[in-house]
Amino acid sequence: MLEPTDAILRMSRISKSFPGVAALEDVDFTLRRGEIHALMGENGAGKSTLIKVLTGVEHPEHGTIELDGRVVQVRSPQHSQALGISTVYQEINLCTNISVAENILLGNEPQRFGTIDWRRLNALAARALKRLDIDIDVARPLGNYSLAIQQMVAIVRALEIASAKILILDEPTSSLDANETSLLFDVMRKLRATGIAIVFVTHFLDQVYQVSDRITVLRNGRLVGTYETGALPRVELIAKMLGRSLADLETVSKARAQHELPAAEAPTLKAAGLGHKGTLEPIDLELRPGEVIGLAGLLGSGRSELARLLFGVDTPDAGTLTVDGRPVTRFSPNESLRHGVALCPEDRKVEGIVKDLTIRENIILALQARQGWARYLPEARQYEIAEAYVKLLGIVTPSVDQLVGNLSGGNQQKVILARWLATSPRILILDEPTRGIDVGAKAEIQKLVLDLAEEGKSIVFISSELEEVLRISQRVIVMRDQRKAAEYGKDVTAQTIIHTMAGHQ
Amino acid sequence: MTQRTKLFLLNHGPLLTTVAIFLLAYVIGGQLYPAMQKPQVFFNLFINNGSLLIVSIGMTFVILTGGIDLSVASVIALTTVASAVLLQNGLPPLVVMPLMLLMGIAFGAVLGGFIHFLKVQPFVVTLMGSFFARGMAYIISLTSVTIKDGFYNDLALTPIYIPFVPNAYVYSYALVGPVLFLVTIYLAFFTRFGRTVYAIGNNEQSARLMGLPVGRTKISVYAFSGFCSALAGIVWSIALLSGYGRYAPSMELDAIASVVMGGTMLTGGVGNPVGTLFGVLINGTIVSLLQFNGTLSSWWTRIGVGALTLVFIGIQSLFYVRRKTSG
Numbered sequence: 001m002l003e004p005t006d007a008i009l010r011m012s013r014i015s016k017s018f019p020g021v022a023a024l025e026d027v028d029f030t031l032r033r034g035e036i037h038a039l040m041g042e043n044g045a046g047k048s049t050l051i052k053v054l055t056g057v058e059h060p061e062h063g064t065i066e067l068d069g070r071v072v073q074v075r076s077p078q079h080s081q082a083l084g085i086s087t088v089y090q091e092i093n094l095c096t097n098i099s100v101a102e103n104i105l106l107g108n109e110p111q112r113f114g115t116i117d118w119r120r121l122n123a124l125a126a127r128a129l130k131r132l133d134i135d136i137d138v139a140r141p142l143g144n145y146s147l148a149i150q151q152m153v154a155i156v157r158a159l160e161i162a163s164a165k166i167l168i169l170d171e172p173t174s175s176l177d178a179n180e181t182s183l184l185f186d187v188m189r190k191l192r193a194t195g196i197a198i199v200f201v202t203h204f205l206d207q208v209y210q211v212s213d214r215i216t217v218l219r220n221g222r223l224v225g226t227y228e229t230g231a232l233p234r235v236e237l238i239a240k241m242l243g244r245s246l247a248d249l250e251t252v253s254k255a256r257a258q259h260e261l262p263a264a265e266a267p268t269l270k271a272a273g274l275g276h277k278g279t280l281e282p283i284d285l286e287l288r289p290g291e292v293i294g295l296a297g298l299l300g301s302g303r304s305e306l307a308r309l310l311f312g313v314d315t316p317d318a319g320t321l322t323v324d325g326r327p328v329t330r331f332s333p334n335e336s337l338r339h340g341v342a343l344c345p346e347d348r349k350v351e352g353i354v355k356d357l358t359i360r361e362n363i364i365l366a367l368q369a370r371q372g373w374a375r376y377l378p379e380a381r382q383y384e385i386a387e388a389y390v391k392l393l394g395i396v397t398p399s400v401d402q403l404v405g406n407l408s409g410g411n412q413q414k415v416i417l418a419r420w421l422a423t424s425p426r427i428l429i430l431d432e433p434t435r436g437i438d439v440g441a442k443a444e445i446q447k448l449v450l451d452l453a454e455e456g457k458s459i460v461f462i463s464s465e466l467e468e469v470l471r472i473s474q475r476v477i478v479m480r481d482q483r484k485a486a487e488y489g490k491d492v493t494a495q496t497i498i499h500t501m502a503g504h505q
Numbered sequence: 506m507t508q509r510t511k512l513f514l515l516n517h518g519p520l521l522t523t524v525a526i527f528l529l530a531y532v533i534g535g536q537l538y539p540a541m542q543k544p545q546v547f548f549n550l551f552i553n554n555g556s557l558l559i560v561s562i563g564m565t566f567v568i569l570t571g572g573i574d575l576s577v578a579s580v581i582a583l584t585t586v587a588s589a590v591l592l593q594n595g596l597p598p599l600v601v602m603p604l605m606l607l608m609g610i611a612f613g614a615v616l617g618g619f620i621h622f623l624k625v626q627p628f629v630v631t632l633m634g635s636f637f638a639r640g641m642a643y644i645i646s647l648t649s650v651t652i653k654d655g656f657y658n659d660l661a662l663t664p665i666y667i668p669f670v671p672n673a674y675v676y677s678y679a680l681v682g683p684v685l686f687l688v689t690i691y692l693a694f695f696t697r698f699g700r701t702v703y704a705i706g707n708n709e710q711s712a713r714l715m716g717l718p719v720g721r722t723k724i725s726v727y728a729f730s731g732f733c734s735a736l737a738g739i740v741w742s743i744a745l746l747s748g749y750g751r752y753a754p755s756m757e758l759d760a761i762a763s764v765v766m767g768g769t770m771l772t773g774g775v776g777n778p779v780g781t782l783f784g785v786l787i788n789g790t791i792v793s794l795l796q797f798n799g800t801l802s803s804w805w806t807r808i809g810v811g812a813l814t815l816v817f818i819g820i821q822s823l824f825y826v827r828r829k830t831s832g
Contacts, residue, residue, distance in 0.1 A: 077714070078716065081716070092711075093708075093710065093711040093714040093715065094708075094711055094715065095703070095704040095707035095708055095711050095712060095715075095774070096707055096708075097703055097704075097706070097707040097774040097775055098700060098703050098704055098707070102700055102704075103715075106697070106700055106701070106704060106715060106717060107697070107715060107716050107717050109697065109700075111697070114696065115691075115695045115696065116695050116696065116697065116700065118695075157715070161715075161716065
């Protein structure tokens with residue numbers, strides 16, 4: 001058990017809900033002085049809400065926060081800084097146009113008669129960086145340095161300005177390369193040695209095992225548990241994040257699509273060495289008519305990046321993509337639609353749904369875009385299409401003139417699906433189509449995907465729920481560290497996939 | 506090239522280009538029209554462009570925060586009319602001038618308040634401010650009002666000879682701009698206010714998260730621009746010894762062009778008053794060139810400034826892209 005003096009932060013039974021969702025339920029979180037504590041969980045697990053509660057961005061409905069043995073209410077981000085809790089975000093919140101020294105000390109800079117004392121400013125900043133063994137010219141603009149250095153400057157600012165006791169690093173490594181990451185880890189270890197407690201949020205398993213002392217896993221807003229890193233095998237960690245014990249995963253029903261594929265048929269979509277520097281290592285992929293390929297992998301493994309390349313949102317800088325034997329030369333979503341490729345993006349709130357438009361308008365969007373704006377679809381035709389899909393997909397709504405913002409998550413998802421189906425694509429890429437919707441709706445969407453495949457459409461199905469991937473895919477591609485880790489046929493077991501995700505073949 | 510010089514060139518490229526173009530234009534002018542070689546022609550740049558320099562300096566700070574101030578020309582007009590009428594009614598000049606400056610500061614602060622607290626686009630707020638100020642100028646007087654005040658007359662007509670340069674002079678009001686310029690150099694590089702302006706222009710969200718006084722600084726910047734506009738208005742009324750609502754037509758656009766030619770990016774965060782000084786000088790030099798030529802329409806000034814501004818925006822983007830990739 002923890003000694004009481006060991007804990008610098010003790011969050012007990014924290015609950016927070018947003019309209020319709022319980023983001024956190026009775027979560028306990030304890031942080032010791034001088035430890036690196038990894039906070040793990042898939043999207044929607046409650047990591048960011050927990051951090052927002054700690055930094056005063058959100059206020060919990062229940063629960064207490066004890067800092068250094070005293071109960072505190074964190075009122076605002078400024079207040080949390082004053083309490084000694086500093087956060088360094090993935091997007092570095094510094095200004096690239098002013099010097100490194102200013103970025104560290106601005107707002108606190110040494111002055112003489114209202115004039116900035118540049119020499120002392122630079123000396124102080126250089127000394128602060130030196131403490132972490134970073135030796136750079138602090139008078140140069142921050143933008144001249146790499147992201148890794150910028151990240152460390154952000155950390156130094158947090159330590160200098162706020163004299164932080166707790167440092168939260170939110171996905172600090174996602175834009176760093178291997179060298180930069182190890183540089184950051186050195187800094188983290190040095191800080192740990194001085195007694196600073198570090199909360200390390202990341203989705204890179206390797207890094208967690210490299211640097212953290214303990215791991216707390218959250219899932220669906222609940223605490224799964226806190227573990228010593230050394231005592232938690234990697235496979236166990238993944239199972240805990242995904243919410244299935246290994247035994248459970250073994251017994252997943254194999255109710256997958258049973259129809260056999262004509263093996264000889266030519267692929268409709270073929271990627272050869274398709275890659276994008278920094279986000280996706282070159283990858284090969286073949287998709288046949290009537291086939292469902294499942295893309296499994298943890299968050300950040302390169303799943304969505306692949307989807308974006310296939311749909312032409314991003315332009316690959318390596319490899320080729322052929323649709324129906326014709327190589328794609330211009331990468332744009334519009335072009336892809338013309339070729340019969342459609343993408344249902346991951347974050348429906350940000351990238352998919354237009355809340356202030358009606359169901360009909362949302363469904364018509366993509367179709368109209370493909371038609372070109374000059375050829376306006378007659379309104380009667382729009383209603384016809386919209387109503388057909390509402391019926392087909394079982395969207396629960398009084399009328400197609402309802403604003404999409406008023407629908408439940410599952411129904412919103414169906415509206416997006418309808419939008420792409422209306423363009424009658426032959427290749428459909430679904431990125432997390434069942435996230436955050438209830439079990440019934442999930443099953444319906446899965447069934448729908450299988451029906452579409454039966455009609456001869458090719459589908460790329462991305463999901464972090466293994467069961468789902470196993471149930472409906474004929475082939476499963478496992479992604480890890482922004483590359484294809486393995487490809488399996490339909491007889492693969494969950495155990496194998498988890499081991500591949502964990503990095504041992 | 507060593508890494509250091511390369512970085513210096515990359516960081517100061519747009520400014521160096523501005524200076525080079527000014528020198529080039531001036532030297533070419535001197536070759537074409539020998540009369541232009543006289544030192545007085547150079548000092549005339551400050552006499553003729555005193556107001557433009559002042560509002561451009563205020564505009565520089567606004568643009569550095571990523572904003573824009575379209576009200577400056579109208580505030581000049583309003584200031585000339587208001588001070589002319591007040592002087593006509595017997596108010597002493599030493600009361601009128603501070604009063605005008607206060608009006609400018611208050612006017613700018615109100616615009617800044619709208620921009621910051623109500624989150625309205627600077628473009629819209631200052632455009633409305635421009636309508637308001639220009640309208641007020643005409644409400645005060647529909648016709649031109651002459652200034653007969655003795656003090657103003659003295660300021661307007663007493664030449665100050667430049668030491669070491671024979672026969673070269675400026676009028677007192679032409680010194681306001683250069684003095685203000687020195688003050689703003691200090692403001693921009695040696696005060697927390699100045700550095701905060703740069704930080705906001707780079708990324709307002711970051712500046713806020715860094716705990717910098719974003720709201721106060723933004724409002725101050727517009728108040729400062731208002732102050733500069735009123736100051737430019739006073740200079741204008743001294744130079745022409747009159748006030749009129751029609752004065753300084755669309756000078757806000759000349760000011761913006763000068764700032765941009767000086768290497769300040771409209772997106773904020775990059776640039777400085779030194780560049781603006783040269784931007785204004787380039788503007789003035791083009792006018793001088795046309796005057797010496799004598800046969801060309803004065804509208805060529807606009808065309809020249811427009812073309813140069815476009816060229817500069819192109820150069821800036823180029824440098825910006827380079828810096829991004831080489832950083």
